[in-house]
Structure formats: C-alpha cells, structure tokens
Amino acid sequence: MNARKPRRHRVASSQVGLMLLMVAGVFAVLSPRFLTPGNLLNVCTSASVVAIVGLGMTLAIASGNFDLSVGSTAAFAGCVTVSLVQQIGVALAILAGLATGAAVGLINGLIVTELGVPAFIATLGMLTIVRGAALIYTGGRDIYLYGQTQYKILSSGLTPVLLALALAFVLWFVLQHTRFGRHILATGSNAMSARRVGVRTSLVLLGVFSIVGATAALSGLILSAQVLTGNGRLATGLELSAIAVVVLGGTPLTGGQASIAGTLQGSVLVAVINNGLNLLNVSIFYQNVTLGLLLLGTIALEALRTDRRRTKQLTTR
Amino acid sequence: MRILQTHKSRIPDAPATGSSINQVDWDLLWERFGTAVVTITIWLIAGLSTPRFANVDNFVSVLRQSAFVGVSAVGMTFAIIAGTFDLSVGSTQALCAWGAVSVAKVAGVFPAFVTAVALGGVIGLCNGSLVALVRIPAFIATLGTMFLVNGLTYILTNGQTARFSGKPFVWWGNAQVMSLPVPFVVFLGCALLGAAILHRTSFGRFIYAIGCSREAANVAGVPVAKTTILVFIVVGLFTGLGAALLGARLYSAGPGLEPGFELNVIATVVLGGTRLAGGRGSMLGTVAAAILFATLANVLNLSHVDAFVQRVVVGFVLLLALSVEGVRQRLAEYWSKRAARIPQSSQPL
Amino acid sequence: MKHVLRTSKLLLSVTALTVVTVISLTQSSVAEGSAKKKIGFSVYDMQYGFFQEMEKGTREASQAAGYDYVLVDQKSSESTMVSATQDLINQGISALIISPFKPDALGPIVDAAKEKKIPVVIDDIGGGGTDYDVIVISDNEKGGVLAADYIDSVLRSRPNNSKKVASITCEPSAVYAARRNAGFETRIKELGYQVVTTLSGNSRQEEGYRVTKDILSAHPDVAAIFSGNDPMAVGAAQAVADSGKSGVKDVLIVGFNADEIALQAIKAGQMGATVQQVPREMGKMTVDLATKLMKGEKPDYSNAANREVYVPVNLITAKEADALLKK
Numbered sequence: 001m002n003a004r005k006p007r008r009h010r011v012a013s014s015q016v017g018l019m020l021l022m023v024a025g026v027f028a029v030l031s032p033r034f035l036t037p038g039n040l041l042n043v044c045t046s047a048s049v050v051a052i053v054g055l056g057m058t059l060a061i062a063s064g065n066f067d068l069s070v071g072s073t074a075a076f077a078g079c080v081t082v083s084l085v086q087q088i089g090v091a092l093a094i095l096a097g098l099a100t101g102a103a104v105g106l107i108n109g110l111i112v113t114e115l116g117v118p119a120f121i122a123t124l125g126m127l128t129i130v131r132g133a134a135l136i137y138t139g140g141r142d143i144y145l146y147g148q149t150q151y152k153i154l155s156s157g158l159t160p161v162l163l164a165l166a167l168a169f170v171l172w173f174v175l176q177h178t179r180f181g182r183h184i185l186a187t188g189s190n191a192m193s194a195r196r197v198g199v200r201t202s203l204v205l206l207g208v209f210s211i212v213g214a215t216a217a218l219s220g221l222i223l224s225a226q227v228l229t230g231n232g233r234l235a236t237g238l239e240l241s242a243i244a245v246v247v248l249g250g251t252p253l254t255g256g257q258a259s260i261a262g263t264l265q266g267s268v269l270v271a272v273i274n275n276g277l278n279l280l281n282v283s284i285f286y287q288n289v290t291l292g293l294l295l296l297g298t299i300a301l302e303a304l305r306t307d308r309r310r311t312k313q314l315t316t317r
Numbered sequence: 318m319r320i321l322q323t324h325k326s327r328i329p330d331a332p333a334t335g336s337s338i339n340q341v342d343w344d345l346l347w348e349r350f351g352t353a354v355v356t357i358t359i360w361l362i363a364g365l366s367t368p369r370f371a372n373v374d375n376f377v378s379v380l381r382q383s384a385f386v387g388v389s390a391v392g393m394t395f396a397i398i399a400g401t402f403d404l405s406v407g408s409t410q411a412l413c414a415w416g417a418v419s420v421a422k423v424a425g426v427f428p429a430f431v432t433a434v435a436l437g438g439v440i441g442l443c444n445g446s447l448v449a450l451v452r453i454p455a456f457i458a459t460l461g462t463m464f465l466v467n468g469l470t471y472i473l474t475n476g477q478t479a480r481f482s483g484k485p486f487v488w489w490g491n492a493q494v495m496s497l498p499v500p501f502v503v504f505l506g507c508a509l510l511g512a513a514i515l516h517r518t519s520f521g522r523f524i525y526a527i528g529c530s531r532e533a534a535n536v537a538g539v540p541v542a543k544t545t546i547l548v549f550i551v552v553g554l555f556t557g558l559g560a561a562l563l564g565a566r567l568y569s570a571g572p573g574l575e576p577g578f579e580l581n582v583i584a585t586v587v588l589g590g591t592r593l594a595g596g597r598g599s600m601l602g603t604v605a606a607a608i609l610f611a612t613l614a615n616v617l618n619l620s621h622v623d624a625f626v627q628r629v630v631v632g633f634v635l636l637l638a639l640s641v642e643g644v645r646q647r648l649a650e651y652w653s654k655r656a657a658r659i660p661q662s663s664q665p666l
Numbered sequence: 667m668k669h670v671l672r673t674s675k676l677l678l679s680v681t682a683l684t685v686v687t688v689i690s691l692t693q694s695s696v697a698e699g700s701a702k703k704k705i706g707f708s709v710y711d712m713q714y715g716f717f718q719e720m721e722k723g724t725r726e727a728s729q730a731a732g733y734d735y736v737l738v739d740q741k742s743s744e745s746t747m748v749s750a751t752q753d754l755i756n757q758g759i760s761a762l763i764i765s766p767f768k769p770d771a772l773g774p775i776v777d778a779a780k781e782k783k784i785p786v787v788i789d790d791i792g793g794g795g796t797d798y799d800v801i802v803i804s805d806n807e808k809g810g811v812l813a814a815d816y817i818d819s820v821l822r823s824r825p826n827n828s829k830k831v832a833s834i835t836c837e838p839s840a841v842y843a844a845r846r847n848a849g850f851e852t853r854i855k856e857l858g859y860q861v862v863t864t865l866s867g868n869s870r871q872e873e874g875y876r877v878t879k880d881i882l883s884a885h886p887d888v889a890a891i892f893s894g895n896d897p898m899a900v901g902a903a904q905a906v907a908d909s910g911k912s913g914v915k916d917v918l919i920v921g922f923n924a925d926e927i928a929l930q931a932i933k934a935g936q937m938g939a940t941v942q943q944v945p946r947e948m949g950k951m952t953v954d955l956a957t958k959l960m961k962g963e964k965p966d967y968s969n970a971a972n973r974e975v976y977v978p979v980n981l982i983t984a985k986e987a988d989a990l991l992k993k
Contacts (some may be wrong), residue, residue, distance in 0.1 A: 005568075015951075031409045031884070033883055033884050036883065038886075038909075039883035039884075039885055042879045042880065042882075042883050045430070045879070046876050046879070053545065059573075067759075068580075073592065086671070094436075110501070112426030113638060114643070115638045115639075115640035115643040115648070116634075116640070116642065116646065117636060117640050117643060117645060118587075118593045119592070120583075120593060121583075121584065121587050121593065121635070121636075121639055122636065122639075124580055124583075124584055124632075124635070125584075125632040125635040125636040125639075126636075127580075127632070127635075128628045128629070128631055128632035128635075129628065129629050129632035131628055132625050132626065132627070132628030132629035132632070133629060134626035135628070135713060136623075136625045136626065136629070140327060140625060140713055140715075140718055141715065141718070141926075141929045142715060142926065144898075144927050144930055144931075145898075146930055146931060146934040146936060147934060150320050155908070156908060161840075164777075174477065206728070223872045226875045226901075226904060226905075226908070227871040227872055227874075227875050227900060227901045227904045228871060228904055229871055229900060229927060231713075231871070232713060233713050233714075233870060233871075233897075234871070234872060235872065236870070240460070242459070243599035244460065244464075244646060247457050247460070249454075252454075253454050253456050253457065254454075271982075274876075274880075276881050278702055278865055278877060278881070278884070279879035279880060279883065279884040281862075281864075281865075283861045284838060284865065284866040284868075285468055285472045285476070286468060286472070286836065288464045288465070288467045288468030288471070289464070289465055289468030289469060290468075290469060291464045291468075292461045292462065292463070292464030292465030292466075292467075293461075293465060294459035295457065295460060295461040296447065296453070296458065296462070296465070299454075299457050299458075299461070300447070300453060303451055303452045303453050304451065367755045371757065372756070374756045375753075375756045378749065378752045378753065378756060379747075382745075382749045382752075384688065384702050385745060409807075455982060471838055475884045476771040476838040476839065476841065476844075477841065478768065478771075478839075478841065478884070480773075480794070480795070482773045487773070489772070491774055491777075533903070544945060563745060566745075566748065566774060567744055567745070567748055567768075567770075567771040567773070567774065568770075568773030568774055569768070569770035569771045569773065570841060571768075571770065571839065572838070573838070573839035574744060575743055575744065575745050576743060581850070595838075611749075614746075614749070614750075615749075615753055618753040618763075619748055619757065621736060621737070624712045624739030624741060625712070627739070653950070
C-alpha cells in the first residue's frame with residue numbers, strides 16, 4: 001500500500017445489513033412489541049455496549065492483531081471507576097477507568113511488539129492476569145454506588161448509543177483520513193512491507209492496543225453504570241461477543257481492511273436476535289444455536305460470493 | 318492466518334552453513350525443550366518447597382489431570398502445525414462426553430468410546446468442510462460451530478447432566494496401570510501415535526508443508542483441501558477420546574462442561590513450542606506443556622495460593638515462557654550491534 | 667547439530683527422571699507429620715459473595731476448633747472441582763467439606779475420600795446421589811415458595827393489580843439453583859398468577875439487567891420479577907429504575923441469597939425482598955458435623971434417609987435488611 005496515495009475505499013463488505021433487515025422483519029411480524037420505541041432503544045443500548053468494544057476490536061483486527069483480554073479489561077476498568085467515584089467525582093473516575101483500560105492495552109501492545117509473543121497468546125495470558133487483577137483489586141467483593149445517580153449518566157437514555165455512534169465516527173475518520181489510520185491498514189495488510197516503507201509498526205500497534213483497551217474500558221464502564229456496581233465478574237466472555245460482531249460485520253481476519261459500519265450492524269444484529277428471542281420467550285438454549293448458524297450463514301454467503309467473483313475473473317482473464 | 322503470526326516474525330533462517338556448525342541454535346533448543354526444562358524446574362522448586370508435592374499420590378493426580386487437556390491438545394497440535402486452529406473443541410468436548418456417559422449407561426464401555434470419538438469426528442468433518450470447501454476462515458468457522466454445538470448440547474440434554482458410575486467405565490478415568498493413571502497412559506499413546514503420524518507419514522509431511530506455506534504446498538501438489546479436512550477430523554477424534562476419558566473421570570458429563578477449554582488447549586499447544594503461524598512444532602512439547610499446566614495448578618493449590626492470585630500466576634507463566642525467545646533475540650541483537658559497532662542506519666530488516 | 671540435539675534430549679530426560687525419583691523417595695518418607703487434624707474445604711467459586719461468606723464461616727469455625735485449614739477453589743469448573751479436591755485429599759486432610767460446583771461429578775471425589783477413610787460433608791448445592799456422610803442444604807424450592815407467597819401478599823393489597831410475573835434463572839447448567847425458580851413458579855401459579863416468561867440471566871448482574879429490559883419491553887404490565895440469585899436481582903432492579911419505575915412499588919423485585927449488595931439495594935428502596943440463606947452459619951455447621959464424624963459419632967439428621975441437615979431459609983424485607991446490615 002502506497003502511503004502517499006491511499007486507497008480510501010478499502011472497506012470490507014458483508015451481507016450483514018441484509019441479514020439484519022430480514023431478522024428484524026421476522027421479529028416485527030412475530031412480536032407486536034418488537035417495533036415499539038422503548039424496545040428499539042433497549043436493543044440499541046445493548047447493541048452499543050458490544051459495539052463499542054467491537055469497534056476497538058475492528059481496529060485491532062484491521063491491524064492484523066487480536067485482543068482476547070477485552071472482557072477482563074472491561075471488568076478491571078469498571079471496578080477502578082466505581083471504586084473511585086466517591087473519592088474523586090464521576091468525571092475524573094471515568095477518566096481513570098479509561099486510562100486503566102488504555103494502560104492494559106499498552107501492556108498488551110508491548111508484549112506483542114517488544115517480546116514478540118503472538119497477539120492471540122499474549123492477550124490470552126492477559127485475559128487471566130487482568131481478571132485476576134480485577135478480583136484482587138476488589139477483594140472479590142461488589143462495590144455498589146446506590147444513590148450515586150450521577151454515574152448513571154453513562155448508561156441512561158441515549159448515552160450509550162450516542163457514545164457508540166461518536167466512537168464509530170471517530171474511528172472511521174481515523175481510518176480513512178489520517179496517516180495513523182493508513183498506517184494501521186498498512187501494518188495489517190503486510191507488516192513487513194509497511195516497515196520497509198517507513199511505517200513504525202511497533203508504535204502503530206501500541207496505539208491500536210491502547211485504543212482497544214480504552215474502548216473495552218468504556219464498555220465496562222457502561223455495564224457497571226447500568227447495574228451501579230463494580231465487581232471482578234463483570235463482562236465475562238465479552239471478548240467472544242466482540243469478535244463475533246466484528247466478523248459478522250465483514251471485517252476480514254486477514255487484516256488490512258476494516259468495516260466500521262459493518263461492526264455497528266453486526267452488533268445490532270446480535271442484539272436484535274437476543275432481544276427478539278427473549279420477547280418471544282424462547283429458551284436461552286436456542287440463542288447460541290441461532291448465533292452460530294447466523295455467523296456461519298453470513299460468512300458462508302460472503303465466501304461463496306467472493307469465490308464466484310474470483311472464478312469469473314479467472315475465466316474472463 | 319496472518320493474525321496468528323508474531324509481530325516481528327523473523328525471516329526464516331538461512332540454511333545452516335559450515336560456520337555455524339559449532340554454534341548451538343538456542344532458539345531451536347528452546348523451542349524443542351524449553352517447556353520440558355520449565356516443567357522440570359517447577360517440579361524441582363515445588364518438590365523442595367512444598368512437602369506434599371513430591372509423593373506418589375500427587376504425581377498420579379497431576380499426570381492424570383494433564384491428560385484431559387492433553388489428549389485434545391495432541392489433535393490441536395496437528396491443526397496448529399497446519400497453520401489453522403479449532404475453537405470448537407470446548408463445545409465438542411461437552412457433547413462427546415455427554416454422549417459417552419449416556420451410551421455407557423445403556424450399552425457399555427466400548428460403544429461409549431466409539432460414540433464420543435465418532436461424534437468428535439463428525440464435528441471435525443463439519444469444521445473441515447466449512448474451512449476447506451466453503452472457504453470460511455478457520456477462526457470464524459470454528460467460532461460458529463462452537464456456538465452451534467454448545468446450543469445443540471443444551472437442547473439435546475435439556476440442560477441436564479448425564480451420570481453413570483459403572484466400574485468398567487469409570488476405570489478409564491480413575492484407575493492406574495503400573496502405577497500410572499490410565500488417562501495419562503492413553504494420552505502418551507495418543508502423543509506417540511500423533512508423533513508417528515506427523516513424522517512418518519506423507520499426511521504428516523503435508524501438514525508441515527501446508528503450515529509453512531499453503532500456496533507453495535498447493536503448487537507442489539499437496540492435496541490441501543483434503544489434508545485440511547483430515548486435520549480437523551483428527552482434532553475432533555482426539556477431542557472425542559479426551560472427552561470420553563473426562564466423562565469417565567467425572568462419572569458424569571453435561572453441557573457447559575469446561576468453560577474456556579478451547580483456550581486452554583491452544584495455550585497448551587503453543588506453550589509446547591508449536592508456532593501459531595504454523596509449520597513448526599512437535600508432540601514432545603505438547604506433552605510437556607500439558608504436564609506443566611497441570612503441575613502449576615497443583616502446586617498453586619498445594620501452596621495455598623489465593624484463587625485470584627492463581628489466575629495472575631498462570632497467565633504470567635504463559636507470557637513468561639513465550640517471551641523468552643523474543644527477549645533472547647533482543648539481547649542477541651543488542652550484543653551483536655555493540656560488538657560490531659556498525660551504525661544502525663542501513664540495517665536490513 | 668543433530669547429535670547435539672539428540673544428546674541433550676537424552677541428557678535432559680535422564681536428569682529429569684533421576685531428580686524426580688530422588689525427590690519423591692526423600693520426601694515421601696518425611697511427609698506424614700503434624701498431629702493436628704486438618705480440615706479441607708473445596709469451595710464453589712470465590713468470585714461470589716455468597717461463597718466468600720461460606721468460606722469465612724468454615725475457616726473461622728475450623729480455626730476456633732483448633733484444626734489446620736486448607737482451601738481450594740473450583741473456579742466454577744467441574745474438572746477443576748475434581749482435580750482441586752483431589753489435591754486436597756492428597757494433602758492428608760482428616761475431613762473434607764465441599765460445596766460442589768456440579769454435584770453430579772461428586773462420584774470420584776467421594777470414592778477417593780472413602781478410600782482414605784476421610785468423612786465427606788457437603789455444603790449446599792446437592793449431593794449428586796453419592797455416598798457422602800452428610801449434606802447441609804438450604805431448601806431452594808422452599809425459598810422460591812416463600813418468595814411467591816411474599817409477592818402475592820404485597821400485590822394482593824394493591825388496587826388494579828396485574829397478575830403477570832416473570833422469573834429469571836441462573837446459568838442453564840446450574841440445575842440446583844433452578845429449583846428456586848421451579849418452586850416459585852409452581853407456587854405463584856397456584857396463587858392465580860401468570861408466569862409470562864422465564865429467561866436466563868446466567869447468574870450475572872449485567873445480564874440480569876439486559877434480560878429485565880427485554881421483559882419490560884415485552885410485558886410492560888409485569889407486576890413482579892423473581893430472580894434466582896441476588897446479583898441478577900440487583901441488575902433487574904437497576905433496569906426497572908432505568909425505565910422510570912420503582913423496584914418496590916411498580917415491579918416488585920425479589921432476589922435470593924441475601925448478598926450484601928441486595929441488602930443495600932433493599933435498604934435503598936430499589937428492590938423488595940430477598941430470600942436469605944445463611945452461608946456463614948452453614949460453614950460453621952459443616953465444621954461441627956465434620957468434628958462429629960471424625961469422632962465417629964452420628965450427626966443429627968433432619969432427614970436420615972438422605973443424610974440431610976436442613977438450614978432454614980428466611981424472607982428478608984426492608985426491616986430485616988437494616989438489622990442484617992448492622993451486624
């Protein structure tokens with residue numbers, strides 16, 4: 001990838017939008033309450049929590065990396081913030097939480113770039129370490145903030161949705177219109193050649209991991225604000241949901257491409273499914289099956305389509 | 318899969334020339350024996366510091382515990398050497414173990430093991446077909462089957478655990494032969510079989526070839542699709558076998574058997590020196606790493622380490638073991654730079 | 667190169683074997699020592715406040731009785747439950763107390779303990795049909811019934827009361843906690859209510875929150891929600907509050923466990939009540955029972971056929987919550 005003349009529209013595409021419309025249509029028919037404004041806000045809120053960390057993960061995957069530690073990071077940041085709210089006030093506590101997340105991300109980045117541990121394993125190790133750290137920090141106890149309604153600002157009304165949209169815009173802008181963004185994609189598509197043309201890939205990755213950490217922290221903060229509690233168990237398994245929505249959104253795992261809009265749609269899709277099945281009173285047993293089928297279905301469609309395109313190109317050549 | 322590579326993957330070593338004949342390749346040595354050395358070190362330290370560690374009962378239970386992750390890790394070693402991996406082994410394990418226990422109850426031990434292994438093989442076939450034929454990246458395909466199989470297990474079992482404590486069945490999980498626990502013997506058998514397949518058959522050579530470079534292997538006439546499907550079947554078969562052993566060990570099995578199993582298995586294989594990027598790896602390392610993890614959990618329990626701290630220690634050991642090579646390379650670079658005193662500017666990457 | 671590798675491989679394995687053999691020979695002869703009796707406790711998962719309390723009770727009682735005390739954590743995994751408890755048994759404990767993550771997998775543990783003549787006391791959850799010596803159990807089903815009766819008594823006095831209630835369960839693999847919801851649902855139906863939905867919140871606060879939002883969307887007129895544990899109940903109460911309703915006056919929330927967070931929430935007027943279990947008491951009881959068993963005495967069973975000792979469950983409302991918090 002040439003750094004001077006970037007290909008602006010290197011955006012991955014997927015069938016997720018179509019899938020989303022279909023699924024939403026089905027639920028709208030089956031459940032009269034699905035399309036009520038209250039429920040839609042509800043869906044968007046729960047989508048936002050996953051979307052925010054998913055957006056960070058999109059960046060990580062676009063840079064050819066991965067972060068499995070986001071669930072633990074979210075829990076740790078949530079605990080830090082909740083424990084500090086009463087001492088230093090809501091705003092500062094939120095900043096402290098985000099900084100914690102970014103710091104964890106930075107450590108991830110350092111392990112990957114300086115010690116040469118593959119991101120998958122580095123962040124897997126950090127998954128257990130940071131979860132342990134969160135539990136040690138809280139002593140395994142719940143820290144609750146009943147009465148501290150100021151902290152609710154993070155989770156009430158449209159805030160999570162607006163945060164997710166704002167973050168999506170910022171990350172889209174960074175990817176499309178800044179040198180840092182181009183360097184992320186360059187690192188993702190081929191780290192070796194990116195280095196040869198002068199991209200400081202180590203710095204780029206440190207930046208990316210810090211951003212992922214901060215987004216994970218933000219998700220964790222919203223979750224902790226929703227329940228007004230911080231504890232070490234928060235957000236267990238968030239990493240897989242985050243990766244699932246990124247993948248559903250069509251960002252390829254090969255790196256070098258990112259679909260911000262896809263990730264947003266992917267997280268709405270997952271939220272719609274969980275919500276719709278709950279509205280219809282379907283057992284939780286079926287939620288995982290649906291998610292699995294959907295993941296495979298969407299990606300299979302995508303794979304078959306590109307396959308056909310590829311064979312067409314071959315025959316016309 | 319690019320994401321699996323290290324950030325600064327080295328340019329493959331130039332073939333060893335005459336000058337390096339007396340030089341020991343520390344990286345290679347570490348890759349082969351590092352885990353074994355770490356395991357032995359931990360045994361030494363534990364043996365000297367915790368009085369309860371070095372007794373026969375304890376060794377038996379450590380070795381037994383290493384087998385349940387280990388057998389599945391033998392299969393996963395194939396997958397990772399081939400440059401892919403399988404996230405669905407946790408769900409597969411739960412389904413197969415449940416199958417084994419339920420069948421053992423009505424039909425006996427042999428059918429139980431056959432059921433578990435067959436179920437594993439079928440799921441492996443699905444994974445392999447999705448990856449090789451539909452061309453879904455392995456990460457996504459197996460993430461999908463992970464959710465799918467997990468949900469299916471809940472639906473099949475209605476969330477209930479199957480239980481069976483018939484002596485012939487639980488013998489496979491709990492008994493000892495020649496003072497070695499049966500699951501561990503099976504595990505060693507699997508590892509030997511795996512090593513034989515990897516090093517003595519054309520299938521094994523194909524796996525290494527695909528792991529090094531899929532394109533090159535394809536050009537060289539390796540049946541890439543067929544081999545990939547087979548690799549996933551192998552993962553499924555071993556996972557099924559391990560699951561049956563675990564079912565026998567626990568006298569029971571049900572959905573949600575071992576949360577995070579897939580990550581433990583992958584961590585074990587990688588800790589054993591197999592490269593996530595594919596193309597390099599061995600069974601010896603996998604065996605050593607499985608024992609290492611079991612030892613670590615055991616030692617932490619014996620020395621009464623707090624459960625929250627245990628999580629930190631396990632993660633730390635994983636990172637430490639895997640960053641040794643990177644650190645050594647950094648130091649070597651630094652020393653050679655100092656020795657040569659060459660200006661840094663025109664250094665090739 | 668190959669020779670170097672091969673030689674070092676051989677050398678390494680030989681050294682390893684020698685070292686291990688030497689150590690095991692020297693150590694096994696020293697091993698059995700101190701005359702003090704040792705109580706081993708295998709806990710479900712210390713991440714939960716409930717089990718922290720239980721551990722505290724067990725530890726304090728053991729130390730007060732002059733025993734050595736060792737703890738292992740099952741970390742919510744069946745396989746770890748068996749291996750970690752095996753680690754306990756190998757440490758030469760004189761009695762085993764266990765709050766099993768999955769009672770169905772107790773078989774190998776009880777067998778191993780019996781082989782060494784170690785009495786097994788089970789603390790809550792369930793006995794899995796094994797040959798344990800005694801189980802201390804709080805009546806999960808009864809707790810659900812208590813919750814249903816309480817909800818009925820409150821709702822009955824309300825004008826234009828809706829007869830719709832919802833039920834939130836723990837993770838699907840927690841079969842024994844599911845009995846709370848089963849007890850609740852059976853009883854509340856008998857009382858003439860309609861259970862509009864049963865959803866799982868996986869025992870977790872944030873999922874209790876999310877699921878409750880969905881319940882409120884689907885059934886805006888739901889009058890009460892029963893939750894299988896307190897973390898989810900607290901999440902549910904927050905979701906109700908976020909929808910501009912009250913967890914006491916509009917949608918009555920009742921939880922289970924009497925965790926500190928729930929007591930605080932009840933005190934703050936965010937949820938109605940919780941069903942109390944007494945984990946700390948239960949911990950103490952298990953140690954007393956273990957003492958008896960070690961002396962060869964027979965415990966006083968509540969139900970001798972199943973070797974069960976029952977622990978009462980109580981309903982905790984605002985009044986009692988205050989008193990409990992002061993303790």
